[in-house]
Amino acid sequence: MIKIEGLYKEYGNKKVLSNLNLDVKSGEIQAVLGINGTGKSTLVNILAGLLNYQKGNIIIAEEKISVNKYKYKEKTGFLLENPIYVDSLSVVEYLKFVSTLYNLPILTAKNKIEELIEFFDLPKSNQKIRVYSKGMKKKVSLAATLLHNPKVLILDEPFANLDFIATQKLVKYFDNLAKNKCTLLIVSHQFDALSNVCNKFALLKNGKMEFNLNSEELSNLSKRYENSKDPVRTYLENQIL
Amino acid sequence: MLKYICIINLKSFVFLNFIAVAFIIFFMNIYKFEYFILIFILYQILFFRQYHYSIIDIRLLYITNADISKFLFANNLFIFLSFNFWFFVGKFVLFIFFGYCCFIEIINGILMFNSLLLGSIFIGNIISSSDIVTYKNIFVQYLLSILFFNLFLTFLFVFLKLIYLFNNLFFKLFIIFIEFTAIYLFNISTKKIKYFKYILDDKN
Numbered sequence: 001m002i003k004i005e006g007l008y009k010e011y012g013n014k015k016v017l018s019n020l021n022l023d024v025k026s027g028e029i030q031a032v033l034g035i036n037g038t039g040k041s042t043l044v045n046i047l048a049g050l051l052n053y054q055k056g057n058i059i060i061a062e063e064k065i066s067v068n069k070y071k072y073k074e075k076t077g078f079l080l081e082n083p084i085y086v087d088s089l090s091v092v093e094y095l096k097f098v099s100t101l102y103n104l105p106i107l108t109a110k111n112k113i114e115e116l117i118e119f120f121d122l123p124k125s126n127q128k129i130r131v132y133s134k135g136m137k138k139k140v141s142l143a144a145t146l147l148h149n150p151k152v153l154i155l156d157e158p159f160a161n162l163d164f165i166a167t168q169k170l171v172k173y174f175d176n177l178a179k180n181k182c183t184l185l186i187v188s189h190q191f192d193a194l195s196n197v198c199n200k201f202a203l204l205k206n207g208k209m210e211f212n213l214n215s216e217e218l219s220n221l222s223k224r225y226e227n228s229k230d231p232v233r234t235y236l237e238n239q240i241l
Numbered sequence: 242m243l244k245y246i247c248i249i250n251l252k253s254f255v256f257l258n259f260i261a262v263a264f265i266i267f268f269m270n271i272y273k274f275e276y277f278i279l280i281f282i283l284y285q286i287l288f289f290r291q292y293h294y295s296i297i298d299i300r301l302l303y304i305t306n307a308d309i310s311k312f313l314f315a316n317n318l319f320i321f322l323s324f325n326f327w328f329f330v331g332k333f334v335l336f337i338f339f340g341y342c343c344f345i346e347i348i349n350g351i352l353m354f355n356s357l358l359l360g361s362i363f364i365g366n367i368i369s370s371s372d373i374v375t376y377k378n379i380f381v382q383y384l385l386s387i388l389f390f391n392l393f394l395t396f397l398f399v400f401l402k403l404i405y406l407f408n409n410l411f412f413k414l415f416i417i418f419i420e421f422t423a424i425y426l427f428n429i430s431t432k433k434i435k436y437f438k439y440i441l442d443d444k445n
Contacts, residue, residue, distance in 0.1 A: 048300075048303075048304050049303065049304075050300060050303065050304075071306075073304060073305065073306035074306055078304040080300065080304070084298045084300055084301045084304075085298075086249055086297055086298070086301075088249055088252040088253050089245070089248070089249060089252075093245070093248070096245070097242070097245035097249075098301070098305060100242040100244075100245060101242060101301070101302065101305040101306075101307035102305055102306075102307075
């Protein structure tokens with residue numbers, strides 16, 4: 001469902017992504033980990049078609065993508081690092097607006113909006129989005145991403161600014177989506193939230209893919225740190241550094 | 242989509258447009274309507290960078306695969322209607338306070354105002370979706386945009402002045418109709434535009 005082959009991206013003379021390869025199959029949840037400035041958000045922006053890239057191939061939902069290819073976006077939901085919302089609208093107005101952008105039928109949109117408002121515990125009042133907290137704005141942006149029942153989800157830091165309960169609920173929601181054959185690519189540096197839900201863990205370091213392991217392989221490699229409280233986390237920290 | 246874009250613009254820009262139009266009315270009252278062009282030259286950035294200043298994050302339109310031609314149309318419609326609304330309010334207020342009203346002068350003023358407004362919207366749309374916005378040097382971008390905008394507007398102004406010499410209302414209305422048609426056809430042609438070129442900003 002998401003296939004990246006030999007992806008190169010440079011900003012001027014600065015290499016940001018170098019020979020990146022990734023293959024995420026239908027129903028899988030792929031985590032892309034890494035510290036700040038390793039090219040995680042650049043990867044998401046390229047997948048969203050917001051940035052050009054120099055070399056490589058990207059296939060999403062069976063479509064080879066580039067900046068002027070757009071059909072795959074009908075089946076894909078994107079959450080960017082800085083959440084998008086229209087702060088002069090209320091939550092319900094904003095979700096209705098996004099549903100019109102996706103050309104959703106009115107009744108389908110209405111039911112989905114009610115479902116997402118209930119799930120994310122969002123306010124139905126007429127208050128503008130601008131008055132809400134960062135966490136609430138993130139939830140609004142997440143709800144908008146899920147509005148059109150995407151088959152592929154590409155999420156940049158979905159747990160940032162969310163409280164513990166919302167994070168746990170979201171993890172379960174992602175798990176259910178994957179069981180229904182949705183493909184998820186989650187870019188984050190919060191390993192704790194991802195550890196229970198992802199099938200594969202890729203580590204980006206200086207724009208290069210350090211490894212891409214499944215949970216079992218990661219546990220095996222972490223055995224040498226079994227004296228530590230959280231061996232996998234310790235292993236990852238050592239790899240990152 | 243049209244409904245929500247108009248609501249968002251209405252909530253955010255309607256009073257800014259009021260200030261812009263109030264300045265035009267003020268200018269018009271002191272000088273003659275012929276000097277409208279100076280106001281549009283002053284506000285040109287509103288037209289050729291209108292998507293940069295849009296309250297809607299363009300990335301939202303892009304990642305949702307929204308129909309950008311509808312967005313262009315709604316934005317243009319909003320600018321046109323709000324400028325006209327405040328223009329008529331201003332004229333009405335002047336009439337209440339000063340009472341002086343020369344019908345032919347008002348009609349000429351309205352036609353000149355709308356001709357330059359539609360011309361500004363039209364050239365603004367063309368510049369916003371042209372290759373000019375892909376120049377990495379922001380100075381070159383602005384220089385070319387300003388050059389094209391002012392050149393076009395000056396031609397339009399001279400053309401309108403020549404038409405006004407004939408003093409034929411139907412002919413003036415015909416010119417307005419041509420401008421409307423040009424904008425309408427441009428909005429149809431933008432159906433092929435699925436992305437704004439400037440969004441591919443490799444410098445960030």
